[in-house]
Amino acid sequence: MNSKERLLVLIGPTAVGKTKLSIELAKKYNGEIISGDSMQIYRGMDIGTAKILPEEMEGIPHHLLDIRNPDESFSVADFQELVREKISEIQSRGKLPMLVGGTGLYIQSVIYDYQFSEVISNEAFRLSLEEQAKEKGNEFVHEMLKRLDPESAERIHPNNLRRVIRAIEVFHFTGKTISEYQEEQEKELLYNVALIGLSMDREQLYERINKRVDLMIKAGLLEEVQSLYEQGIKDVQSIQAIGYKEIYEYLDGKIEWQEAIEKLKQNSRRYAKRQLTWFRNKMDVKWFDMTEKDSLSKKMLEISSFIEGKLQIKANT
Structure with a gap:
């Protein structure tokens, strides 16, 4: 019997459909979701980070959203510590912790035995x-x-x-x-992990990314970024996020509006490509291709079967 704490991890590139699927899985397995995104921790950065809306949560508790101000720094070691605390807390309530997101190094730091403090410091x-x-x-x-x-x-x-x-x-x-x-550190898994990755045909994924950027603009991304800009929040970690740095360039008068949008789309597509490369090279992921829309219920069955076998759990009846 595996005595390690159970953990469901759902990863994949931006815009692949992690949020929607995570809600379905949380409902099915009595789960609570921990954000595995390094930028969704910031307050007031909602549209550009594609943060889930309260009405989209469908009553599922979400953790590690809005826990820092945009001018505060936040390290991988901070994330590791907070997430591990949350995993134990969720487990103690008899719920299934689910780590969902796209920031590879952050997720890796939680599930493997990474010691950030061991390096000699002088x-x-x-x-x-x-x-x-x-x-x-x-x-x-x-x-x-x-x-x-x-x-x-x-x-x-x-x-x-x-x-x-x-x-x-x-x-x-x-x-x-x-x-x-x-x-080089020992890659020992600290949890009984079901590590699921979502992928998609590249052309379709890029189309979804472009569409998502258009929707962000419609939802008020410019106003959101302008608000941070007017508060004097500059030269900080949070503003390096895709969706913010491009619009800051526009607000600084360095580029035209249309160029800012094109840059944002291009940077998002490149980021998605880097995410996939990272996950494929550095983590032992079970991949599920989400290209075909009509097979979502079939995919859900495949994913559920993998989770139940890996974690030895049953779905809610």
Whole structure:
């Protein structure tokens, strides 16, 4: 008998249909949903992050939405800690925890035994980098990271100094990038996990992404971003999110409105491609192709059969 806590994980690229399916599965298996999206944690960032609306939840509890202000930073380690607490709390109520989202590293950090604090840390080294940032600016330290670990530099905003310094520190003391360091850690699953991935024909997925952006614009994305812009929220982690950075460029007068929309669609499509590559390369996922609309009930049966076999649970009657 598996004594580990049960966990249902539902992943897939943006716009593939995770939200709708997660609600159906939560109803069927008495589940509660934990958002596995690194941007839906921010208050006031609803339309651009495709956050579920209260009326769409159908009474299913959702966790880790709206827990930070947009000017606050939030790390993978913060996410790992909060989600693991939630999983235990949901289990203790006799419910099934469901982690649903598209941020690969965040989900990976929860389900595998990742130790973020184990890397050697050196206060003197950190302080010297902080001093350099004070004297020469955050960009100077970020450039240092770019030379050592371009992948992390791309992901971490120059003003998120704590994370920039952390990435440099890891490289300095291990000779490895943060990603390489994490890859080498023992990949032991901490939970009894049913890991489900949704995929779709690329053309159809891209069409859905483009349509979703159009709907976001209609729903008031410009006004949402403008509100953050007018509050003076700039150069922070949250505004690097797709759907926000493009419109900030427009509001800064750097690009035209139509170009901002096209950029947003293009960046969303590229992100979906990166998400799929990440999930396929780094996690042991059972994939379900959601291309055919008319076979949704058939897909639901296949997915349910996999969940019940993996987690040894039965559906609500």
